[in-house]
Amino acid sequence: MKVAVIDNDKILVKKVEDINFGGKKGAIVKVLGCGLCGSDIVKFREKISPDGTVLGHEIVAQIIEINSETAFKKGDKIVTSHHIPCGECIFCKSGNVSMCRHFKKTNIVPGGFSEFVYLSEEHLTHVARLLPENLDEIEGSFYEPLGCCVRAVHRADLSKNSNVLVVGLGSIGILMSQALKAHGMNVIGCDLIDERVEILKSFCIDSINSSDLEDTKKYIFNKTENNGVDAVFMTSGSDRAIDFALKMVRNGGKILVFASTPKNFGYANNEIYYRELTVLGSYSPAPLDLAESLELLKTGQVKVKNLSTVYDFDKINTAFDDTISNKILKAYIKIA
Ligand SMILES: [Zn+2]
Ligand SMILES: [Zn+2]
8 A cells, every 4th residue: 555654854655564453353445535734844853753653643444354243334435533542541531632642643543644544442432523414524534634623612611702812724723713703702813925825714713914913912902992802813833823812812811722833932931920811722623523513514614615735645745835925815725
């Protein structure tokens, strides 16, 4: 079978031996396609994952062999995520499922950018779901990334009609904005790229170009009785955006951190103290967040049509390049 691996500073498609059950229960699935996640880009660019790694986890797939008794059968088209919480450790019990050791250890094998993948029985039981009939495979590939956003919305624990600013309107910012809107928030999105600002407007969500700090502040304070927003969702991986968030959030407000930044700058201690701010992180989704994600997609409360640019498997390296250079919003690698 063909897989795409990290090979120094590029992604290389090569042939390897077919995947098998390895004596375990689960399913072998044919990957129809796989979304390219921002975390894949970070793992590749920052050289976090070694050469030979098969990245990708936002898969839509078809079951071609199954040896475990679950709700699924051969031929089913499914979506799945890659990690599964144990449900019993201190992290799971306190709601931080993505910190669970079992969660971090579990994965799809060898990775999503592969013609075939082995899914464990645990995947089938806890995180895999049938692709709803009204969603095409590309729309289905947003199951996991939208699940991440749903989790962030839950973590922020805001009351309805809160004023929320989403910083960064890449695909995640656009998903986040829609998930927040579906939860009854008043959302404003911002980005430095006009095209992205317009995309969010096309979803009937307020958004502005934030290149000019003073103009942006005026706009936001005008809309929030001169207070600033109740919460800022940071989907932008830029260090500069940290200071920006501190300027836009109201006293007593929340900043939800949802992206790594290259220089790892911190939020100013004294601002957090004097202004009673809450800065919190949100990482990867729990099974319940994923269930809600699929519901939002299925019911059209979050729309993802036309967000992705489709690449053939052999062109996956171009997909990485185009994502890194911000040429596209989101890549979907068509594999079958
Ligand atoms: Zn992802
Ligand atoms: Zn656990």
